[in-house]
Amino acid sequence: MTDFAVRPITEDERRPTFTLLMQALHSRVPSDESWREYAGSWAAERKFGAFAGTSPIGITGSFDTEAVVPGGARLSTGAVDGVGVRADWTRRGVVSALMRTQLEDFAARGVTLAALYASEAVIYGRFGYGAATFSRSIRVEHPARIRDSAPRTGTVRLLDENEAVVQIPTLYQRIIARAPRPGLLARPAYWWPGEHNRQVRYGGGYRVAVHTGLNGEDDGFAVFRSVDRASTDDPGRRALLDVRDLNGADPAAIAGLWRFLLSVDLVGTVVARDRPVDDPVGVLLTDPRRAHTTELGDQLWLRLVDVPAALTARTYGAAAPVVLGLTDPQLPANTGHYTVGPDGAHRTDAPADLQLDPEALAMLYLGEWRATTLLQAGRLTATDPSAAARADTLFTTERRPWCGTHF
Numbered sequence: 001m002t003d004f005a006v007r008p009i010t011e012d013e014r015r016p017t018f019t020l021l022m023q024a025l026h027s028r029v030p031s032d033e034s035w036r037e038y039a040g041s042w043a044a045e046r047k048f049g050a051f052a053g054t055s056p057i058g059i060t061g062s063f064d065t066e067a068v069v070p071g072g073a074r075l076s077t078g079a080v081d082g083v084g085v086r087a088d089w090t091r092r093g094v095v096s097a098l099m100r101t102q103l104e105d106f107a108a109r110g111v112t113l114a115a116l117y118a119s120e121a122v123i124y125g126r127f128g129y130g131a132a133t134f135s136r137s138i139r140v141e142h143p144a145r146i147r148d149s150a151p152r153t154g155t156v157r158l159l160d161e162n163e164a165v166v167q168i169p170t171l172y173q174r175i176i177a178r179a180p181r182p183g184l185l186a187r188p189a190y191w192w193p194g195e196h197n198r199q200v201r202y203g204g205g206y207r208v209a210v211h212t213g214l215n216g217e218d219d220g221f222a223v224f225r226s227v228d229r230a231s232t233d234d235p236g237r238r239a240l241l242d243v244r245d246l247n248g249a250d251p252a253a254i255a256g257l258w259r260f261l262l263s264v265d266l267v268g269t270v271v272a273r274d275r276p277v278d279d280p281v282g283v284l285l286t287d288p289r290r291a292h293t294t295e296l297g298d299q300l301w302l303r304l305v306d307v308p309a310a311l312t313a314r315t316y317g318a319a320a321p322v323v324l325g326l327t328d329p330q331l332p333a334n335t336g337h338y339t340v341g342p343d344g345a346h347r348t349d350a351p352a353d354l355q356l357d358p359e360a361l362a363m364l365y366l367g368e369w370r371a372t373t374l375l376q377a378g379r380l381t382a383t384d385p386s387a388a389a390r391a392d393t394l395f396t397t398e399r400r401p402w403c404g405t406h407f
């Protein structure tokens with residue numbers, strides 16, 4: 001018997017559900033003053049709550065955006081954020097009910113993909129989400145110098161906070177249009193106040209550096225702050241630069257931003273989080289060992305909501321087609337067989353070469369995982385063992401996928 005109900009939240013339920021989320025995440029519950037700041041990024045729209053009577057006991061939300069998929073197409077995506085269940089209601093099926101309702105809502109609205117950043121890796125696979133991109137944290141210790149041969153084709157300037165709030169959203173749009181790497185997310189108007197503006201404007205202490213290319217067009221930016229300023233009492237002590245968001249339309253912009261960050265005076269260490277696995281900083285340095293990977297982990301978790309549309313929208317490598325057999329318990333309309341080949345993907349009645357679940361399909365979809373790895377790990381099964389090698393070529397992408405937009 002279900003002793004709670006799931007439904008969209010009302011305007012009046014925004015603050016109690018936000019409080020519930022903050023408590024579930026062990027974060028500070030907002031005061032009246034800070035609620036005014038957060039309220040704009042906690043709309044009632046697209047949020048589902050679980051209620052025991054009138055009390056909220058669980059919450060999930062999302063905002064509408066687009067994700068870049070291999071080949072450059074952008075697919076409608078529900079970016080899921082703010083999932084939490086009250087501590088005295090966990091492990092009673094609350095989040096399962098919320099996830100089911102949310103996925104059905106995405107499907108009913110014609111959303112093709114769903115995506116999230118997971119607090120724990122054990123939660124979302126059962127709902128068909130798979131770890132589709134990875135990222136690493138990088139720590140560069142001074143003295144670190146960029147090689148003379150590295151691209152040097154632009155200039156870097158610092159923005160003030162008002163310029164940063166106005167200019168960076170447009171610049172980010174230009175970057176993902178020019179460099180449509182799989183996994184990148186569009187950042188809708190709803191995203192900016194919650195993440196970017198809070199960091200750069202409301203006392204977050206972040207500064208923004210913009211790279212301008214040789215053609216005079218801005219083509220990259222980095223959001224960073226000084227964590228520990230050098231003290232005049234202790235002249236040997238150096239600051240740490242904490243880089244949160246670094247995007248460039250081409251390798252020269254990325255190199256130029258790293259050169260800038262590594263040139264700031266009185267800095268001993270530069271730490272950049274959520275960087276692509278193939279971030280070039282190590283090879284840009286005269287001494288690559290100055291750059292350490294301090295963490296490597298899953299980043300974007302993806303869920304194919306409309307499997308036929310998602311499979312059709314991406315491009316594939318050159319290999320003989322494979323037939324995937326998918327069983328999707330949450331969204332049964334997706335269950336079926338799909339031929340995937342260099343000419344595209346379509347439903348088929350042909351027998352499956354590879355049998356998989358939505359989580360494994362999501363892991364393959366952006367090109368991060370190889371089918372042979374998943375086969376060897378027992379994450380998919382094969383009736384034709386050579387099919388996994390063909391799927392490797394079909395699904396793997398030239399550039400590793402990466403998201404870089406935290407939500």
Ligand SMILES: CC(=O)SCCNC(=O)CCNC(=O)[C@H](O)C(C)(C)COP(=O)(O)OP(=O)(O)OC[C@H]1O[C@@H](n2cnc3c(N)ncnc32)[C@H](O)[C@@H]1OP(=O)(O)O
Pocket residue numbers: 024025080081082083084085086089090091092093094095096097116117118119120122123126
């Ligand atoms: C996108 C984001 O917002 S990520 C943030 C997610 N939120 C948090 O981490 C906040 C703290 N945690 C919570 O609020 C809750 O524990 C949640 C949301 C993770 C899970 O909610 P619950 O209502 O307990 O999940 P539910 O009861 O539906 O569990 C479904 C299944 O997942 C398993 N499960 C759920 N959460 C976890 C977990 N953290 N660790 C291990 N197993 C878990 C359950 O055991 C259950 O397994 P079963 O189907 O084999 O019985």
